[in-house]
Amino acid sequence: xxxxxxxxxxxxxxxxxxxxxxxxxxxxxxFEALKPKIDELKKVVGCGSGFTVDECRENIGIGVGVAAxxxxxxxxxGRNLVFKKPGFCGIKGAEYIIYELLFPSAYAACDxxxxxxxxxxxxxxSDDEKLKKYQLGNHIKEKIIADNPxxxxxxxxxxxxxxxxxxxxxxxxxxxxxxxxxxxxxxNPSNIQHCTGAKDICDKFIMIAFSxxxxxxxxxxxxxxKEYAALYPNDTHVANELSALKKxxxxxxxxxxxxxxxxxxxxxxxxxxxxVMNTAFSERLTHTVARAIKAFxxxxxxxxxxxxxxxxxxxFIKEGTLTKLKMGIPAVIAALLPLASNAATCSExxxxxxxxxxxxxxxxxxADEATDANKVxxxxxxxxxxxxxxxxxxxxxxxxxxxxxxxMKTFLLLDPDAQKDEICRSGNFxxxxxxxxxxxYSGTMQASCEANGVILKDSKTGTYSRFTFSNDHLTTxxxxxxxxxxxxxxxxxxxxxxxxxxxxxxxxxxTFTYLDSKKIETxxxxxxxxxxxxxxxxxxxxSWEQCKADPTLSNSQGTKTFTPGVVK
Amino acid sequence: MYIFISTLLLFSLSSSAAPEDREDWLDNxxxxxxxxxxxxxxVFNCYSNFSPxxxxxxxxxxxxxxxxxxxxxxxxxxxxxxxxxxxxxxCVGRELExxxxxxxxxxxxxxxxx
Numbered sequence: 001x002x003x004x005x006x007x008x009x010x011x012x013x014x015x016x017x018x019x020x021x022x023x024x025x026x027x028x029x030x031f032e033a034l035k036p037k038i039d040e041l042k043k044v045v046g047c048g049s050g051f052t053v054d055e056c057r058e059n060i061g062i063g064v065g066v067a068a069x070x071x072x073x074x075x076x077x078g079r080n081l082v083f084k085k086p087g088f089c090g091i092k093g094a095e096y097i098i099y100e101l102l103f104p105s106a107y108a109a110c111d112x113x114x115x116x117x118x119x120x121x122x123x124x125x126s127d128d129e130k131l132k133k134y135q136l137g138n139h140i141k142e143k144i145i146a147d148n149p150x151x152x153x154x155x156x157x158x159x160x161x162x163x164x165x166x167x168x169x170x171x172x173x174x175x176x177x178x179x180x181x182x183x184x185x186x187x188n189p190s191n192i193q194h195c196t197g198a199k200d201i202c203d204k205f206i207m208i209a210f211s212x213x214x215x216x217x218x219x220x221x222x223x224x225x226k227e228y229a230a231l232y233p234n235d236t237h238v239a240n241e242l243s244a245l246k247k248x249x250x251x252x253x254x255x256x257x258x259x260x261x262x263x264x265x266x267x268x269x270x271x272x273x274x275x276v277m278n279t280a281f282s283e284r285l286t287h288t289v290a291r292a293i294k295a296f297x298x299x300x301x302x303x304x305x306x307x308x309x310x311x312x313x314x315x316f317i318k319e320g321t322l323t324k325l326k327m328g329i330p331a332v333i334a335a336l337l338p339l340a341s342n343a344a345t346c347s348e349x350x351x352x353x354x355x356x357x358x359x360x361x362x363x364x365x366x367a368d369e370a371t372d373a374n375k376v377x378x379x380x381x382x383x384x385x386x387x388x389x390x391x392x393x394x395x396x397x398x399x400x401x402x403x404x405x406x407x408m409k410t411f412l413l414l415d416p417d418a419q420k421d422e423i424c425r426s427g428n429f430x431x432x433x434x435x436x437x438x439x440x441y442s443g444t445m446q447a448s449c450e451a452n453g454v455i456l457k458d459s460k461t462g463t464y465s466r467f468t469f470s471n472d473h474l475t476t477x478x479x480x481x482x483x484x485x486x487x488x489x490x491x492x493x494x495x496x497x498x499x500x501x502x503x504x505x506x507x508x509x510x511t512f513t514y515l516d517s518k519k520i521e522t523x524x525x526x527x528x529x530x531x532x533x534x535x536x537x538x539x540x541x542x543s544w545e546q547c548k549a550d551p552t553l554s555n556s557q558g559t560k561t562f563t564p565g566v567v568k
Numbered sequence: 569m570y571i572f573i574s575t576l577l578l579f580s581l582s583s584s585a586a587p588e589d590r591e592d593w594l595d596n597x598x599x600x601x602x603x604x605x606x607x608x609x610x611v612f613n614c615y616s617n618f619s620p621x622x623x624x625x626x627x628x629x630x631x632x633x634x635x636x637x638x639x640x641x642x643x644x645x646x647x648x649x650x651x652x653x654x655x656x657x658x659c660v661g662r663e664l665e666x667x668x669x670x671x672x673x674x675x676x677x678x679x680x681x682x
Binding site: 066067071073074075076077078159244 | 596597598600601603604605611615641649650652653654655656657660661662664667677
């Protein structure tokens, strides 16, 4: 009990979590893998072998030590940039990269896009873990209340003792003595977490007494769910919820120690995550999948980066520090500038140009792996859940006139009063969250198995898609059109992690013909298709698992149609 | 949604933001710089003797350095404003170097920083 009681103290005083420290540790540990890339970049800007660290920093004009850190901080601040959340430190635009890669302990310890996105999956799982703990804790709380009417009465009496204690400790002492005589344990009105008596009784009493308090927070249930579960070793419901929780915990542990470096790695991870997590989090997983697809280099990405890169190098030249370089890099970079936005002209300008182009290509390659932060949609419902947990009790007077919020993102952008109304009408925060997620995708996916993949039908749009797998890795996706009738798209996951797209002609259920030379070229198209794909992918992965596990879903007599997750 | 976001992104990349008045830019810069710098763990892990009130001390140095550097009347956010910020940052860093002391020299992270 003492352990539980003492540990409760910080819970109610908003002590920050260890998440940031954990994150930093993980980033630092992964830094080794990034070092070769930093070395590549250093060569581009005149550092690397043959240069000391000081020379390197002086060469690119940021100095050393405190001055270097302050210069980098000044550069960011001058551009009005703040890294608000370290979780996204691996995802940034090309213009930051030179400064930040030189401060590995602060920023560059972030990993590849795949590893960054794996961490995002972990973020979703972390929230799912919290929700599971909350649900488990809430179940136990209800059970304790239902099974212990005597302790419920005791908690009511205890409130009177607390009031008496606040007015006159003398009176509360005599009341406490009576209380102990009557119930066999003695709480401490100065600190509810201190209780003298049988451990299980005290634990149950603390749960009841806390839950009646106006400042009771769901985080109590989240933090203590597992400890309280130990009180009910034979309860089937508790055992099932604990088992689901353990699966999430195990996957999170696997992510923490695993290596995620490709689309295939992410595909497997998302597949595993979708199996263990609550469906309430599927929207977030979908966004992560969409980003996973976008994070890998494509020709379109490289084109966008070209203009950014020009700014970066122009900045360094303006700085005037390049004259200090020991090698002929300034000439290379000067030649590189006009090429940054149009590398194809290189053949006309000979050898120096070729070197410049190679430099551009190297920098682009490195920069592209960092991708850009602006595309990251940060739906941080956990932070909001904690911030608004004070509203988790039902309010008496809801404003009925306000329209329901259409989705979670809009909800998070509302001012707290409007959020309170939303929560109020849903009954509690958890219900509000569930309702908001449910609004994201109202349709259902119907699946049927093929020898090497699945065909999905989206009930909402009536479109079909075929997902083909090779060695359990997704290789192609064909989707019938909803943008232009009868014209859809196909996507190919290349072995190197890149994604190629083609337009296709579709004629009915799962029949797709590729149109000659109709590549997906515009970023708008790519955006639309990747979002569409992300909506389907979780269902496809789940269906494929079911197809493999159950041969009766696909046999010589044909295929059965089923809803992913529920075999019909 | 993605079309909207990417359109927004492309717009923000290609369009020229209106220049800010020097004073406004400096106000924002000071606030953001303090957030970036005073929370940079590598500084505090590898150096000692910082003023106990980093935001106030660094804020004063930002003002001092911004006067040393002749800022234009209008400043456009972008690489150029980044470099103006870097100039102020370097000046602040040089000022701080007069008082701070190196520590944890054996730590590999500090080794590359000190």
